[in-house]
Amino acid sequence: MSSAFVGVIYFVYATTIRPQSSVEQKVATIPSxxxxxxxxxxxxITFLESAIRNALYLWLVHGIVSMGSDYATAWGVFNTIRWGLVMVPVQALEATSLAFIGHAWGRWRREMGVESRKPKMSRRHLTGVVKPALTSLIxxxxxxxxxxxxLAIFGCRPFASYLSGSATVASITAHMWQTIDWCYIFYATSTQLATILLATxxxxYLYQSLLSNIFYVLPWAIVCQVSNLNADDAxxxxxxxxxxxxxxxFFAISIVDALWAWKLLKGRMRLEVFHAS
Known part of the structure; x- marks a missing residue:
């Protein structure tokens, strides 16, 4: 929230207070x-994607909480670790990638003519658009x-014990992390690859997210609800x-990104109408 407010304040300053090179430029960039x-x-679009994804997530969390206090606390500690050490840094890179890809995409559309709905992208321009995502990925x-x-070898159990103050919770958290820690490598990769779609x-981006949530997360969420789970096997x-x-x-976004690139290179993608303020 702090970074968001700082960004808004700087945006207002840059578009309304800071001296502009011309009156026309100042008028064109004033928020309206x-x-x-x-x-x-x-x-x-991003609101819908987030709403659907988080609705399924909350449904699953409801089942996790019902598994008992130790299991629920371990899940909370696991989330603290994965958010603080994995997801927040990855999302910071995601925001940076989005900004650079968005500007590169806008420059290309201006160069090709915003009235052109099916432009053909050269490999040079394609590289320029996707380069920020690949840089963030690396x-x-x-x-x-x-x-x-x-964390898997040394740090997860002591860190979880420090956060929870419970040896039982630390043991459950370490098991959680060591089971799926490798999956967050895929998360770091797919998040950066998804910026290509989200910025262009x-x-x-919505379609590939629905693909993952409807055809994978939803069926498993139903299985978790109808199965008689307990803390030992949940x-x-x-x-x-x-x-x-x-x-x-990861595999869904890789396939969609490849289709995105192919259609642009062949000039077969119909772009949205360009809207200017």
């Missing part, structure tokens, strides 16, 4: 209701792979949901 409507279109792997190995074709199913979905998403 029309500009908000333009940004709202892709925002609705950085994520350099950081996350050694971290995952270290938000609808495609993680067998939950690991297939949470870890398996990360692996499934």
């Amino acid at each position: 209701l029309r500009g908000l409507k333009i940004l709202l279109r892709p925002g609705i 950085i994520a792997l350099i950081v996350e792979v050694p971290l995952c190995i270290f 074709r938000p609808r495609w 993680w067998t199913y939950h690991s297939l949901v949470f870890g398996g979905s990360l692996v499934f998403s």
Whole structure:
């Protein structure tokens, strides 16, 4: 929230207060209701994607909480570790990749002519658009792979014990992490690859997310609800949901990205209407 507010404040400063090179440029960049409507279109898509994904997630978490206090606490500690050490850094790289890809995509559309709905992209331009995602992917792997190995071998149980103050919870958390830690390598990779779609074709991003959630997460979520799970065997199913979905998403986004690139290179992709404020 702090970073978001700082970003908004700087955006307002850069578009309304900071001296501009010309009056026309200043008028064109002042935030307006029309500009908000333009940004709202892709925002609705990401809102729908997030709502569907989190609805399934909360459904699963409800079942996790019912497994008992030790299991539920272990899940909370596991989330603290994966969010703080894996997901937040990966999402920071994701935000950076989105910004650079979005600018590269916008420059290409301007160069090709925004009225062209089926432009053919050269390999040089394609490389320029996807390069930020590949750079973020490499950085994520350099950081996350050694971290995952270290936690799996040495650090997870002591860290979980420090966070929870319980040897039982620490043991359960270590088992959770060591079971699906490798899946978060796929998460780091797929998150960066997904920025290519999110920054260029938000609808495609929604479609690949629905593919993962409807055809993988939803069936397993139903299985977890109808099965008579207990704390001893629940993680067998939950690991297939949470870890398996990360692996499934990696292959889904790789296939969709490849289709995205092929259609652009062949000039067969019909782009959205360009909206200007």
